[in-house]
Amino acid sequence: MPGSADAADRDLPALHSALAGWFASTARPLPWRAADRTPWGVLVSEVMLQQTPVVRVLPVWQEWLERWPGPSDLAREPAGEAVRAWGRLGYPRRALRLHAAAVAIRDNHGGQVPGDYAALLALPGVGSYTAAAVASFAFGRRETVVDTNIRRVHARLLSGTALPSPALTAAEMRLAAQVLPDDVSSSVRWNASVMELGALVCTARSPKCGQCPVRDSCAWLAAGEPPPTYTPKGQSWHGTDRQVRGAVMAVLRAADEPVEPELFGRAPADLGFEAAGIGIPLAALHRLNCAPEQLERALAGLLGDGLAELHPGGLRLPS
DNA sequence: GAATCGTGGTA
DNA sequence: TTACCAAGATT
Numbered sequence: 001m002p003g004s005a006d007a008a009d010r011d012l013p014a015l016h017s018a019l020a021g022w023f024a025s026t027a028r029p030l031p032w033r034a035a036d037r038t039p040w041g042v043l044v045s046e047v048m049l050q051q052t053p054v055v056r057v058l059p060v061w062q063e064w065l066e067r068w069p070g071p072s073d074l075a076r077e078p079a080g081e082a083v084r085a086w087g088r089l090g091y092p093r094r095a096l097r098l099h100a101a102a103v104a105i106r107d108n109h110g111g112q113v114p115g116d117y118a119a120l121l122a123l124p125g126v127g128s129y130t131a132a133a134v135a136s137f138a139f140g141r142r143e144t145v146v147d148t149n150i151r152r153v154h155a156r157l158l159s160g161t162a163l164p165s166p167a168l169t170a171a172e173m174r175l176a177a178q179v180l181p182d183d184v185s186s187s188v189r190w191n192a193s194v195m196e197l198g199a200l201v202c203t204a205r206s207p208k209c210g211q212c213p214v215r216d217s218c219a220w221l222a223a224g225e226p227p228p229t230y231t232p233k234g235q236s237w238h239g240t241d242r243q244v245r246g247a248v249m250a251v252l253r254a255a256d257e258p259v260e261p262e263l264f265g266r267a268p269a270d271l272g273f274e275a276a277g278i279g280i281p282l283a284a285l286h287r288l289n290c291a292p293e294q295l296e297r298a299l300a301g302l303l304g305d306g307l308a309e310l311h312p313g314g315l316r317l318p319s
Numbered sequence: 320g321a322a323t324c325g326t327g328g329t330a
Numbered sequence: 331t332t333a334c335c336a337a338g339a340t341t
Contacts, residue, residue: 049337056327056336090325097339127339147337167320168338195337204335205330234333237325246325305324 007158007178015157015214016181019193022213027196030054032061033137039113040070042138046130047098052089054199060087072111074102080317083307084253092249092307096318097125115139136191142184144177145191149198154179156202160219162228163204244290244298249307250281258314265295 031037032045044064048057064085068074074082079099086095101123105113113134114120120131132143151164154175164172181187201208209215220226237243251259255278264285290298299315302308309318 046337051324051336051338052326053328053336088326090327091338093324094339125339129338133337145337148335149337199337232334235324235335242324249325301324 007175010158010179010217012179012181015179015217016186016190018213018217019197020186020189023189023193023196026200027192028054028200031058033192037138038070039115039134039138041065043101043113043126043130043134044098046133046137047094047101047125048089050094050130051091056089060085060089068102070111071102071105071113074099075106078317078319079306080319083249083317087253088250090246093305094125096306100124101126113138115141117141117143133191136188140184140188142180142187143191144173144180145195146173146176147195147198149195149202150176150191152204153194153198153202156207156220157214157218160223160226162220162226163230163232166230166232239290241294241298241301244285244288244294245302247281247285247288248295248298248302251278251285252308252315252317254278254281255316258311258316260314261299261310263314264299265292 027033030045032041041061045057045061048061064074067085068077077099079096082095082099083092086092089095104123105111109119114123115135115138117131117135120126120134121128123131126134129145129147132145133147135141136143136145146168148164151168151172154172155161155164158175158179179190181190197212197214201212209218209221212218215221248264251264259278263282266286299308303310306318308315
């Protein structure tokens with residue numbers, strides 16, 4: 001029974017209580033956690049927060065919820081509007097999938113975000129984490145929520161390691177399920193508390209153990225803070241197709257009209273496109289000075305992903 | 320299971 | 331300046 005020893009000798013009620021108290025006094029007042037939150041607002045926040053820091057999500061989330069208060073409001077818009085309103089949050093496929101999720105919610109769920117884990121998981125762009133998070137935080141269900149923060153807290157507090165394994169394992173899910181409070185409302189609070197602890201105190205680099213409400217129970221501290229057993233592999237950026245894709249998307253977001261593909265490979269200064277409103281992103285793309293075949297690859301990738309469409313007048317965001 | 324997919328802040 | 335990192339999902 002591997003994995004069961006981690007939590008077996010723990011006073012779980014004490015941990016639950018300690019983190020609940022800490023959360024009540026310390027948690028950030030995020031709008032998607034406010035009393036007037038809606039399931040749609042929670043879903044939008046969870047998708048935006050995938051690999052994106054809270055501070056950058058906040059203003060975009062506000063704009064989205066004012067413009068599209070419910071899934072049906074977004075569903076009646078072209079997908080390109082979602083991509084444009086996504087702004088610079090990154091990973092624009094998330095915007096495309098969130099729009100597709102809104103359509104699915106309108107068509108298959110009467111315009112109401114479903115509360116069941118399985119139904120949520122079936123929505124585009126919603127994986128195991130997001131489905132559990134929405135079910136827990138928006139609907140008060142008892143679900144085992146495991147994100148990067150919770151994985152790191154569990155690794156230190158319960159398993160005594162500096163970092164979780166590179167990929168989510170079945171053992172981690174079992175452990176998380178073991179320590180989840182039985183009581184439904186306590187389970188929701190626990191999920192939010194552990195996540196918040198990971199975000200504010202038990203951070204990836206230089207954790208603030210002096211502020212930790214459960215430091216006396218921490219297996220990693222007890223073990224003398226052993227270093228990570230592996231070095232995380234960094235995400236390359238400069239010179240990659242991703243960088244070119246990002247630069248192309250910036251041009252399309254700024255363009256009011258379709259952009260002729262050949263403009264992407266030419267110097268904007270020679271074209272006089274400042275007036276068209278796409279001069280700056282076009283210049284940024286040109287500054288990359290990427291090979292023609294790389295640009296071709298990036299454009300083909302965006303077309304294949306549905307992030308761009310080719311029309312007689314040129315390339316534009318999807319309709 | 321590994322690779323891919325944006326962006327900007329921070330150490 | 332470079333490299334890590336942030337409420338992952340999909341293929």
